[in-house]
Amino acid sequence: MTAMAQPNGRRPKxxxxxxxxxxxxxxxxxxxxxxxxxxxxxxxxxxxxxxxxGNILALPAAPSLAAWNSAWSSACTGLQCNGIxxxxxxxxxxxVPSVMASIMVGAVTGYALSFWRPRGAQxxxxxxxxxxxxxxxxxxxxxxxxxxxxGIANSLLGIVVVHTxxxxxTMTLLFRNHFVAxxxxxxxAARVDGAGFWRIFIQIMLPMAVPIIVVAIIxxxxxxxxxxILGLVFAGRENLPMTVQLNNIVNTTQGxxxxxxxxxxxxxxxxxxxxxYFLSGRWFVRGIAxxxxxx
Amino acid sequence: xxxxxxxGSRVSAQVALAPALLIALVIYCxxxxxxxWISLTTSRxxxxxxxxxxxxxxxxxxxxxxxxxxxxxxxxxxxxxxxxLTVGFLLAALIDFRVRAESLFRSVFLYPFSMSFIVTGxxxxxxxxxxxxxxxxxxxxxxxxxxxxxxxxxxxVIYTLVIAAVWHASGLVMAIMLAGxxxxxxxxxxAARVDGLPVWRILVFIVIPMLRGSFATAFVLLxxxxxxxxxxxxxxxxxxxxxxxxxxxxFVMDYLFxxxxxxxxxxxxxxxxxxxxxxxxxxxxxQGRKTHVGAAH
Numbered sequence: 215m216t217a218m219a220q221p222n223g224r225r226p227k228x229x230x231x232x233x234x235x236x237x238x239x240x241x242x243x244x245x246x247x248x249x250x251x252x253x254x255x256x257x258x259x260x261x262x263x264x265x266x267x268g269n270i271l272a273l274p275a276a277p278s279l280a281a282w283n284s285a286w287s288s289a290c291t292g293l294q295c296n297g298i299x300x301x302x303x304x305x306x307x308x309x310v311p312s313v314m315a316s317i318m319v320g321a322v323t324g325y326a327l328s329f330w331r332p333r334g335a336q337x338x339x340x341x342x343x344x345x346x347x348x349x350x351x352x353x354x355x356x357x358x359x360x361x362x363x364x365g366i367a368n369s370l371l372g373i374v375v376v377h378t379x380x381x382x383x384t385m386t387l388l389f390r391n392h393f394v395a396x397x398x399x400x401x402x403a404a405r406v407d408g409a410g411f412w413r414i415f416i417q418i419m420l421p422m423a424v425p426i427i428v429v430a431i432i433x434x435x436x437x438x439x440x441x442x443i444l445g446l447v448f449a450g451r452e453n454l455p456m457t458v459q460l461n462n463i464v465n466t467t468q469g470x471x472x473x474x475x476x477x478x479x480x481x482x483x484x485x486x487x488x489x490x491y492f493l494s495g496r497w498f499v500r501g502i503a504x505x506x507x508x509x
Numbered sequence: 510x511x512x513x514x515x516x517g518s519r520v521s522a523q524v525a526l527a528p529a530l531l532i533a534l535v536i537y538c539x540x541x542x543x544x545x546w547i548s549l550t551t552s553r554x555x556x557x558x559x560x561x562x563x564x565x566x567x568x569x570x571x572x573x574x575x576x577x578x579x580x581x582x583x584x585x586x587x588x589x590x591x592x593x594l595t596v597g598f599l600l601a602a603l604i605d606f607r608v609r610a611e612s613l614f615r616s617v618f619l620y621p622f623s624m625s626f627i628v629t630g631x632x633x634x635x636x637x638x639x640x641x642x643x644x645x646x647x648x649x650x651x652x653x654x655x656x657x658x659x660x661x662x663x664x665x666v667i668y669t670l671v672i673a674a675v676w677h678a679s680g681l682v683m684a685i686m687l688a689g690x691x692x693x694x695x696x697x698x699x700a701a702r703v704d705g706l707p708v709w710r711i712l713v714f715i716v717i718p719m720l721r722g723s724f725a726t727a728f729v730l731l732x733x734x735x736x737x738x739x740x741x742x743x744x745x746x747x748x749x750x751x752x753x754x755x756x757x758x759x760f761v762m763d764y765l766f767x768x769x770x771x772x773x774x775x776x777x778x779x780x781x782x783x784x785x786x787x788x789x790x791x792x793x794x795x796q797g798r799k800t801h802v803g804a805a806h
Contacts, residue, residue, distance in 0.1 A: 232708075236603055243600060244617045247676065250632040251620075257635065269646045270636065323529040330522035338526065338533055345537045347729075347789045349737045351761040351778040355547070355771065356540035359556075379532050386529065411521035440625030442740040443762070457627045461744055464631055473635055484628045491623035492616070498623065499615075499684050 258282060258478035265473055281474035285482060289475055291462035298479045301459030305439060305486075307370060308455055312377035313434045317427065319378055320385020325415050327386065328393035329401050339390070346383035350443055358447065368450025376448045377438050385430055392426040393419060432494050433501045436487045456483050541782070548775035556771055565776035575777060578755045581667050585756070586735040588668070592675045593731055594724070597682020602712055604683070605690045615687070619680030626677065630744025633673035634660065663753035666746055670754060674741060678734070682727045689723030690716070725792055732788045736781055757781055 253270055259277040260268070268275075287297040294300075327335050357376065358367060366372040396419075404414045420427075445455035454462075460483045464476045491498050548566070551559040569575050600618055604611055621629065636642050639658035647655035659665035693716055701711045717724075739758035742748060748755040757777060764774035 236606060236608065240600070240603055240608060240614055243596075244614060247617050247621065247680075250629075250636060250676065253636055254632050265641060269649045270642055271646060319528050322525045326522045326525040326529075330519070332519065332522045332526060334530075335526075338530060341533045341537060342529065344786075344789070344793070345533070347733045347785050348537075348541070349733075349758060349778070349781050349785060351758055351765075351774075352544050352782045353536065353540040354762075355765055355775065355778075356543040357536065360536075360540075379536050382529060382532055411518040411525065436623055440627075442625065442627050442743070447766075457625050457740075460631070461627050465744075465747065473638075473641070476631065477635060480628050480631045484624045487623045487625070488620065491620055495612075495616075499619070499688075502622075502681060502684055 254477045254481050258285075258474055258481055260474055262470075262472060262474060281472070282478040282482070284472075285463075285475045285478035289463045289479055290466075291459055292466055298456060298459055298463060298482055301454060301456035302482070304449070304453050304459070305456040308373050308377070308445065308449065308453065309435065309438050311370075311374045312381075312438050313431060315374055315378045316381030316385055316434055316438075317430045320382055320430065321389045321420070321423065321427070322415070323382065323386045324389025324391075325393055325419055326411075328390045329398075329414075329419075330411070339386070342383040342386050346387070350380070354443075354447055361448065368448070368452075370449070370453050373445060373449040373453060373455075376444050377434075377441070380444065381434060381437070384433065388426055388430055388433070389423065392423055396422060428494075428497060429501045432490060432497055435490055436498075439486050544775045544778055544782075547771055548779045550772055552771040552775075554769040554771070565772045566780070569773060569776050569780070572773070574752050574755055575757070575760055577752045578757045578760045581754060582735065582738065582756050584667050585670055585674070585738065586732070588671045589674050589678075589735060590728065590731050592671065593678045593682050594727060596675060596679040597727065598686050598717075598720075598724075600679065600683045601686035601690055602716070604687060615683070618683050621677045622680045624677070626740035627744045629673050629677045630741045633669065633676070634745045637669050637672075660746065661750055663750050666750065666754045670738075670741055670745060673745060674738075677741075678731060681730065685723050685727045685730075686720065689720040693719055725795070729789060729792045733785060736785050736788075 256272070256274055257265060257270070258281050259279070260274040261278060261280070264275060285297060286299050288295050289297045326332070327339055357379075361367040361372050361375075366375065400418065401414065404418055409417070439455075440457065441455065442457040442461070445453075446458050449455060449458075460479050463479050464471075547556050549560055549562060550557055550565075551561055600614075604614055608614065637657065637660045638644075639661050642657070644655065644657040647657060659669050697715060697719075698711065701715060706715075737758055738756045739762065742754055742756050742759055746754040748759055758781070761774045761778045761781070764770045764777065768774075
């Protein structure tokens with residue numbers, strides 16, 4: 215805003231050579247970044263015969279949604295041919311409780327760490343922050359054993375618990391940093407009025423945390439939807455998420471590969487995070503800035 | 510009365526932290542120690558308690574598959590980080606020259622980051638398909654001898670992972686750098702321009718040093734994602750051809766769940782853990798001193 219008044223930007227009417235080069239570079243880069251999406255889209259709209267004879271960048275001669283249809287409802291993973299919709303529904307069933315649980319635990323933890331600071335709070339927070347960076351491979355085997363002891367291995371509950379566990383560092387960081395930035399007087403006034411731990415949280419802090427809740431939802435929806443390894447290990451055969459199903463559909467094809475169906479299934483899997491991304495706009499960037507997106 | 514409420518609230522705070530405490534102690538610390546312990550035993554399909562010290566690490570050090578994984582990851586890691594940091598910074602710097610349609614460019618550069626590695630890997634595998642992908646395109650437009658079959662060439666396949674990963678992550682770097690650039694005082698630009706410095710010198714010698722915090726953050730985020738590299742390899746190449754694109758995370762998963770060698774898998778996982786700590790600890794220390802602790806600012 216204020217930058218607009220500064221004189222070092224060149225006048226828009228006289229395009230210098232440097233300015234043209236700058237735009238040329240940006241446009242070429244943009245084309246590079248868009249190519250995969252474009253190729254996926256046109257491939258998914260072509261019949262296989264056209265894919266074999268034509269070239270990968272060509273527009274479809276007669277666009278058809280046949281591949282989308284079979285990707286959604288009849289593509290095979292191994293012996294089952296129910297399409298990727300099975301994975302879509304599984305992912306939804308995993309996503310909704312996982313997002314809610316991880317945000318609730320993270321919000322409460324962040325709140326308790328920011329205003330109350332019970333004994334050991336610093337150590338707990340430091341542990342969580344270090345763990346955010348550790349590869350899953352370090353935890354996976356013991357977790358599998360613990361879960362089968364607890365009877366939640368290969369279940370919906372199991373995968374929800376796992377997402378809550380691994381979402382905790384980022385969620386805690388997000389909410390803690392938000393609450394730490396709020397004026398302490400707010401908290402003290404509520405204390406003087408006699409409000410306790412939970413009342414302050416629910417009546418004062420949560421309403422003030424709406425923006426950060428939105429950021430948390432964006433982070434968790436894309437993160438959990440895009441997860442592959444946790445779903446593969448903990449969800450169980452009945453609940454495999456869409457990413458795992460997608461990989462199975464594409465990588466276990468018998469006989470000739472149907473690239474159009476593969477690409478339709480891939481786009482279908484990308485649809486939810488893409489929608490979140492394009493609808494949320496700057497909020498997505500805020501999410502990245504606020505906490506390391508796990509990947 | 511008030512005092513009892515105070516005590517009540519203190520108890521509530523402890524109760525509220527119970528899940529996090531449980532996760533930190535049992536899951537995080539407990540699992541890490543358990544994994545470490547298994548790596549010191551002779552466990553195969555099932556864990557046992559036959560202590561053999563660091564023998565599994567010696568076995569690991571002479572395992573061809575593991576050595577190939579490490580070399581692959583090193584090649585991937587260096588190329589990917591250099592490329593993603595360069596591309597990301599360049600895009601951010603150019604966008605920061607107040608271009609038109611700035612938000613459109615930003616959206617286009619960042620959207621791949623919203624998608625999963627599985628989607629990324631499958632999209633690029635199709636484009637790089639040696640018979641019907643870009644190679645066919647080159648042939649069709651007249652370059653009959655052109656080859657772009659890196660996906661099936663053991664000596665080149667790792668570069669295909671780099672291409673896909675750079676496409677996926679450059680937007681993230683751009684977003685971090687752009688936030689940093691917006692914090693650079695415009696007066697510095699003006700003063701430098703008045704002194705007659707060319708733009709590239711201002712960028713390299715003045716702006717980049719000022720962005721070292723952004724670079725450090727981007728570096729740590731990229732580095733940890735390098736160590737974790739798994740999905741992309743599974744989707745694009747499944748480690749092949751042969752073991753030409755095997756990576757450590759995949760090595761651990763294979764030996765845990767398919768090859769039934771728990772001790773070796775956990776020794777590999779512990780090695781990954783040590784690597785990550787070596788990367789994160791210095792940055793964490795530096796960040797912690799500078800401001801309050803945060804994973805990414």
